[in-house]
Amino acid sequence: MNEADALDLVQFAIWTVLTASAPAVAAAMLVGVGIALIQALTQIQEITLTFVPKIVAIFLVVALTGPFIGAQISSFTNVIFERIENGF
Template identity: 40%
Template structure:
């Protein structure tokens, strides 16, 4: 296994990680932004006000995208296992 192989696997891992985390993180970002706009407009400065809607939105995002996330992770893991013989032959 060469340095290029390790770098290729690391880059692919980071891309899959970013792709898998994006729906949840973007949902939390959008809901947090909307709640902060609401708080700024109404002068309500309750810190717990943003927590519950964010938690509900993230749970909904996980329910909606969970199947896709699992499929992406399984596909990536299978591609890693499929590439093991090629990587081990190079040593």
């Protein structure tokens, strides 16, 4: 394995992590901004008010996008196994 192959694998691994985590991160960000806006408008500064909706939203999004996340990780695994099989 040369440097180009290693760089290609690292790039693909980083892209896999980004695409697999994007739905959960986007959901947490959207819920967080919404809760922060509600807290600013009502001046209620309760810490648990931010964490509980975020956790629920992340669990729902991960449950709904589980096949997509699994497909991304499976695709990366298949590429790694094919490269091992072909001797890099």
